[in-house]
Amino acid sequence: MLYAVLKLLHVLSIVIWVGGMVFAGFFLRPAALQLPPPQRIPLMHAALQRFFAAVVVAVLVVFVTGGWMIGRAAKDSVQAGLPFNMPLDWTIMVVLGVLMMAIFGHIRFTLFRRLSRAVAAADWPVGGVALASIRTWVSVNLVLGLVIIATVMLMA
Template sequence: MLYNVLKLLHVLSIVVWIGGMVFAHFFLRPAALSLEPPQRIALMHGALQRFFGAVLVAVIVVLGSGVWMIGRVAKETVQAGLPFNMPLSWHIMAGLGVLMMLIFGHIRFALFKRLSRAVAAQDWPAGGAALASIRTWVGINLGLGVAIIACTLLLV
């Protein structure tokens, strides 16, 4: 039962993270382009601040639940007297997932900090540049997230 609850939390956290990136990248940003830079950058800052808080929680849940689930399967396999051979899809999921977490750390703690400073100083060109960098890295993370989902579902 605990395994199933952790798997549910794992998947729901991924839905929040990937779904939020899709929403921000393909819906919020294009709609915000109709606003003047001060309003657009302030709106994106506020939305990203809330989203990044949720993603930080999601990252912790995904990492903790993923490590626990792999550990549990490995322990049960070894206790049954069998060798534990982690499936290729799990290796891909874990490796790319950690890469996504590192990229998120860069986005949240470096690029978003630049955006926050620009908004506080009302330096809209610097804010626009920070948003452009965030957009690029979010796009990369979104691609990695989709690749993880594809590998997990298509590789058995």
């Protein structure tokens, strides 16, 4: 039962993270582009601030639950007298997932800080550049997230 609950939390966290990237990139940003920079950039800042707070929690949940589930599988194998060989799809998921976490750290703690400073100073050109950088890296993370999902679903 614990494994099932942790797996559910793991998947729900991925849904929030990847789904939020889809929403921001394909729905929120195009709609916000209709606004002039003094309205658009603070709107995007406020939306991203809320989203990134949720992603911080999601990343922690994904990391802890994923590590626990892998550790549990390894422990079960060893207790059965078998070597633990992590499946290829799990390996891909871990490597790309950790890469996504590192990219998110860069987005949240470097690029978003630049955006926050630009918004506080009402420096819309700098804010636009910061948003463009965030969009680029969020797009990279979205592709990685979709590759993980496709890999796991196709190799399961």
